Amino acid sequence: MDTPLLQYTLSTKPEPLHIQKTGEPPASLAIVATNPGKTPIPIEKITLTIPTGSTAEALTPDPDNITPQVPSDGQWEHKKKTDPNDKTRYTITFSAATKTAKVSTEARFTLDNVDITGASGHCTLDITETSGGKDRKVSLYVQKFGSEFRINSFTVDKAVVKSGEKAKLSWDVVGATGYTVTWYGSDKTKPQSLELPSAKQFCETSELKSDTPVTLTAKAKSETGGYLAYSHSIIVMVDKGEVETGKLTVHGPVDIFRADPDVGENRKITLEQGTKRESCSFSSTTDGMLYIQPTSKEPKDSILPLKLRIPAMKEAKEGEAAKEDPFRSDLECEIPVGAPATIPLLAGRRLIANLEKDATKVTFAYYWFPLGSGNRLSRQDSKSPLDSKSKKSQKGKRK
Numbered sequence: 001m002d003t004p005l006l007q008y009t010l011s012t013k014p015e016p017l018h019i020q021k022t023g024e025p026p027a028s029l030a031i032v033a034t035n036p037g038k039t040p041i042p043i044e045k046i047t048l049t050i051p052t053g054s055t056a057e058a059l060t061p062d063p064d065n066i067t068p069q070v071p072s073d074g075q076w077e078h079k080k081k082t083d084p085n086d087k088t089r090y091t092i093t094f095s096a097a098t099k100t101a102k103v104s105t106e107a108r109f110t111l112d113n114v115d116i117t118g119a120s121g122h123c124t125l126d127i128t129e130t131s132g133g134k135d136r137k138v139s140l141y142v143q144k145f146g147s148e149f150r151i152n153s154f155t156v157d158k159a160v161v162k163s164g165e166k167a168k169l170s171w172d173v174v175g176a177t178g179y180t181v182t183w184y185g186s187d188k189t190k191p192q193s194l195e196l197p198s199a200k201q202f203c204e205t206s207e208l209k210s211d212t213p214v215t216l217t218a219k220a221k222s223e224t225g226g227y228l229a230y231s232h233s234i235i236v237m238v239d240k241g242e243v244e245t246g247k248l249t250v251h252g253p254v255d256i257f258r259a260d261p262d263v264g265e266n267r268k269i270t271l272e273q274g275t276k277r278e279s280c281s282f283s284s285t286t287d288g289m290l291y292i293q294p295t296s297k298e299p300k301d302s303i304l305p306l307k308l309r310i311p312a313m314k315e316a317k318e319g320e321a322a323k324e325d326p327f328r329s330d331l332e333c334e335i336p337v338g339a340p341a342t343i344p345l346l347a348g349r350r351l352i353a354n355l356e357k358d359a360t361k362v363t364f365a366y367y368w369f370p371l372g373s374g375n376r377l378s379r380q381d382s383k384s385p386l387d388s389k390s391k392k393s394q395k396g397k398r399k
Contacts, residue, residue, distance in 0.1 A: 004129040004136040005041050006033040006103060011332075016230045018145040020116050026065070029111040031127070031140070035103045042100035042131060046109070049083075049126040050090045056121025056224045059142060060114050063090035069110040070094060072274065075101035076109075100131075119223040120146045143228045145220055149175035154216045154232040159289065159344055160239050160371070163209055167236045169216070170202040176218040177227075181205075183236070184212040211237045211287065211346060213331070233331050235344040237287060237371065248288065248368040251350075252280030268295070271306075271353065272361040279354040282366075286347050289369040293340040294362050305359035307334050308343060309352045 013028045020027070031048065035041050050066075051058045060066070063082070070076035077097050083089040094109050101107070125140045152172040161167055169181065179196040186209045194203055205214065217231045250269070271277055282290055294306050310331040334356065335341045345351050355362060 002134070002136045004127070004138050005131055006043070006107075006129060007036055008033055008127055008138055008140060010125070010140045010142065012142070016143060016145050016149070016151070017116055018149050019118065019120055019147040021147050026113045027116050029114060029142075031109045031111075031125075032106055033103060033109070033129075034106040040102040040104045042102050043096065043107075044100055044130045044133075045093055045095040047128040047130070048092045048094070048109075048111075049128070050092065051088060051123050051125075052090045053088050054118035056119040056144070056222060057123050058088065058118055059116070059123050059125070059144075061117055062115045065113050065115060066090075066092070067112040068092050068094070069112060071107050071109070073107075076107070078109075116144060118144075120144050120220075120228065121222040121224045121226070122228070143230065145228055145230070146175055146223075149218075149220050149228075149230075151216075151218060151230065151232055154234060156214065156234055156236055159235070159342060160237045161208055163238050164207045165238075166207055167205045167214065168202070169205070169214060171216055171232075172201065173216075173218050176220055178219045180217040180219070181214065182217070183208075183214040185209070205236075208236060208238050211235065211344070235331070235346070237289075237344045237346075239371070247286075248282055248284045248290070248370070250280060250282055252277065267367075268363055268365050269353075270361065270363040271355050273355055273359070279352060281350050281352040282345065283350045284345060284347060284368075284370070287371040288345055289371065290343045290345045290351060291340060291367040291369065292335065292343065292353070292364055293366075294335060294364040305356050305362040306364060307332065307354045307356055308341065309354070310343075310345070310349055311352065313349075 009032050011030045011032070013030075017027060033043075033046065050060070050063060052060060052063045054061050063080070066080065068078045068080060070078055075097055076094050078092060078094050080090065080092040083091060092111070121144060123142050123144065125142060127138050127140065129136045129138070150173065152174070154171040154173075155169070157168040157170075167183075171179075173179070176198050178198050179200065181194045181196065181203050182191050183205050184190070185192050185206045192206060196203060213233050213235050215231050215233045217229050220228045220230075222228050250267075252269075269280060271279060292306075292308065333341065333343075343351060353364070
């Protein structure tokens, strides 16, 4: 069977998915079909098959209650039905409204009003992509945790540590049977792991010499006897003594494309559904800290209007030298209005800001605190990036 033309990923609300208690709101699942290339891909239909029932392998016992949502571009329609030959399988078909739907960047299909009950465990969602009259199949895997499982927080005492300093981690998790904490120490190519019991709620890394993602994996038992595992990642950056400044670039529609000056100044961007400004992204040739805070939204919008994502680095193409990348998976977070988020952004990486599907409009402020290579700036002469006088000190330290 050929590989699908689109790449499929799955996200859920709540995250992670858990068996719901009486009175809890139903869950939502989002299937995002991404075009990996630059040429639009014509798709005739995408068929999603859901396992139903009350077993650990089933997603929901009530598939008729599911409310599918298609992208707002008018290219898609949907229909759902029970498999007449197998009552434990439920099919939702997203078809092109005309002959084909062209996916330029991505298409997002949402399943709302999903009742997650039954037993905890793993289940499989099967996707059949039809293009040019040919079917291509792929599977997405979902974990259903017990009703008590929650990851309330995972934090590090300092987002930037001195070279050779240890990072102190703490977390608040309910319902776990144990943890694995993973990071990269002096040798960036070899991860270090620490196994901890469920009673532990903190730990300390080894001495760090370079920037590293730190991942907390919480384990829980499945009702089938196996284990479920859910991970949270944060980035710890290492201050290299003499810092070097560099610029932040905002990518997006022409009216918000710009390169920021060397110092962090208060800037604002408005994203709005149904326009060309539904998302934007940030990148820099230097390491740095990007401070983002949503400042306003429409009254009836979601309380989590802004979604931030740092995509994993792509694998090296044929003929290129392979690069060791500890950031092997996307890093994601959601932030509500009024809540500041400080995101470490490494040189060459990209931070993407998207509206949540329920948010129609949001304005957010951002500041840039450069830490990476560029114009050298001695520590004793450096001032706050928000201090306008720091421009002079930076200019005076050029090589």
